[in-house]
Amino acid sequence: MATSLPSRRRFLTGAGAAGLSAMLSGCVTSVRSGGGTAGGAVTLQSNLSSPQAKSALQTVVDAFNSRGGSRVSLNTIASETFRTQLPTYLTSANPPDLYTWYPGSVADAYAKRDLLLDLDDLWKGPDLSRYSAALKRLCSTRSGTKVFVPTTYYWWAFFYRKSQFEKWGVSPPETWDEFLDLCDKLKGKKVEPIGMGAGGNTAWISSSWFDYLNIRINGPQYHRDLLAGRHRFDDPEVRRVFDRWDEARPFLDSKSTALPFQDATTELLQGRTGMMLIGTFFADAVPKGGLDDIDFFRFPAIDPEVPMAEEAPTDGYFASARSRRTRQTKELLGYLATAEAQELYLKGSSGTALPTHPDAKDSGTALVKKGRALIEGADEVTQFFNRDSSDELAPTADTALIRYLAEPEKIGSILTTWQRDAEKIWGK
């Protein structure tokens, strides 16, 4: 098309392109917002796609439907799809009513964009008003509105096999020095002391080490402030985290960044690694009966001055502000907050999660009892890196930490890069 003639063909092309772009931009802006009331079943959009969790939630949904009030239909979406599509669901004109997700800063980010249903009145109800103060704070936005209903939580710790520890003649440590000593002993017995599982697509596991070291060295408040952008990743405080990590690094499994955590779990169960810092969800990857031999100890104290906080990520539900069935949705949320519903769910699931309702019974195994005592005795509770910050900041941590594990001597430049990446996200 090298001719300079103002041909009809060119005109048509231009007109077509203009029309198309006008149409597309029209689409983006002209989607109406919903709201108001409508009948029909509440849609519960769930990311609990693993068969066990899915059927456990289905039992709860069936129990709610059999009460004869409002009805709910469970809609399970692959967790990976759910994570990427959640913003689309929430901003669509006719969104699903209720979603499984996380409280804290993640929910706060959606609430800031007026996408979440205000649940203040629900929290005055008989069940939620008795929830712990920490949970109340966790489920409120920064402006103080409640937008979340928590149902379960789990805990992180160093998990190990009791029989293996007996065989090696070692016992769980209390302090950092004892911990390093334990690692040294295991190393002497030709065992990889610490498994990690930050390989494959579970690089996020490495954040647990950063979280815990930061909480133990600089304290939970500093940790939360850092993740919220009120401190810098290239500060000397953060550098101290990596100085401590350097002490433990020689004891990390050589396959730490090669194996995904599920395979790292297998290594632990086979006695090839001594212990593993992991959340209780790993129990789903343990064959039947294998859990009886599992025990844990809390992340050892480093600075006795710092309050002992623990990581206990909380799960639950929030509702769309554009839901057309707000009354029914709140009725369902009210039910999910009861001890009865939470016990029903835990009975069906793998049973290592803990209920948020103060009266709800957990699965009652020794492991779960010990876990509950750990969290209830903790000075403070944090969530996890991605939940205390945002879904955008979490990948920067993965990149920085995996790079640190590969090239620890370059920590200075790694932290500078991390800070720069984080500023792009905080700056938004």
Place this chain on the structure above:
Amino acid sequence: MRTTTPPAPTTQATQATQATNSRALHRRRAATVGFHAGAGLLSVLWLIPIALVLVTAVRSFDDIAANGLGALPHSFTLDGFSQAWTDGGQQRALVNSLLVTVPTVLLSLLLASMAAFALSRYDLPGRRTLLLVMLGGNLLPPQILLIPVSKMAELFALHDTLWALIGVQVGFGIGFFVFVLHGFMRAIPAEVQQAAVIDGAGPAQIYWRIVLPLSRPALAALGALSFTWIFNDLLWAITVLRTETRMPITASLLGLQGQYVSQWNVIAAGSVIAAAPTVLVFLRFQRHFVAGLNLGAVK
């Protein structure tokens, strides 16, 4: 190899030729052996992942959890298949996939062949622009259209229906199909069409009774290719659909993965189920697949 010694020149010559012959033979044999060994090794490398999936599919979850994914199997069970089929909802998902794929393939071939017929057999104004736009649309990465497509589906009240998915797939496939079919139909001799015109056939008759039958190889190749593309698509499905019961097989395969822990045996079994229809289509249309590769390459 000159023979300078008079006695028994022939024997020596024969020996020499024999030696050369056997050396050449050796070399040829070695080359053949090397070729087969190399090619065999490559195909083994190629088949290992598939074999691993098949082996994993028939192991039990406890076996995988206790011994690791890479270990030799200690168990044999078909539970993975039944779990994926019923609990994992693959049965319904397979039906959804076929409900989307078959109409999409037929509809896009019909529309594309009509467009290609008009563009290649008639001197329409702006046909070059149209073809270039269609080609340009193919160069556009689909990712940048995710949000417009999702919003448009909502605007037309089609979101979360299989119709939306069919519409999107037809829309995206058609540009490429028209381009390929246009190239193919242009090669049909003009005399065939002229003869039909003399016999009194209108454009519709020429399209239906002359050009379409002559384009059968191209249609079959495109049909087979597009079947696999649409059947294996995940991106558009999760963009326009949000209800579990309407998801196609690819999305439901993803759903077999848990939030934290994945049951690899069920996922492997699910993958085998999800791959079956495309493998069947491939075996049935194998010839056309190969033909499809150089379709439109030679004008």
